[in-house]
Amino acid sequence: MPDAFIDGIASMGREEHLSFGPAHHRGEQWDLVYLQFSFGDQLVEVGSDRNCRIREASSGEWHSNVLNFTRYQTLPVYGRRVRIMDKADLIAYKRILGREVDREDIRQLGEV
Structure with a gap:
């Protein structure tokens, strides 16, 4: 945000x-x-x-997380229209974090 x-x-x-x-x-x-x-x-x-x-996760290096706020989708969430991070950006972000939960999210996002 x-x-x-x-x-x-x-x-x-x-x-x-x-x-x-x-x-x-x-x-x-x-x-x-x-x-x-x-x-x-x-x-x-x-x-x-x-x-x-x-x-x-793999290197322990800290990265400044620069997000591109012009790349998003607007979707309904709990009755409100909200901006949702671009799928490719979300996958790239989760690859950096590299936790098991992120790897599972990446697998599931690949099926979407």
Whole structure:
């Protein structure tokens, strides 16, 4: 998400669903500001593009995650039309992360 929108997105979610952030997080795979909504057992995470970095699983190298916000599809999600990351960009992103869950996502995306 472009950083300019992160606070607005946080305020759109009802307080009872906002489970994290927006705040900075640096973990094994990501170094970014993000927020998380929890809807029952479904988590929705929205990360800021400002100073966002992801760690490549195979080399341990950190990459600045520059996303191309002009490449997207607009699809309905829970009754709202939202921009969804381009499939090729998502696969490239998941290849860098390289976790088992990402490899499975790539396999499933190949079937779409």
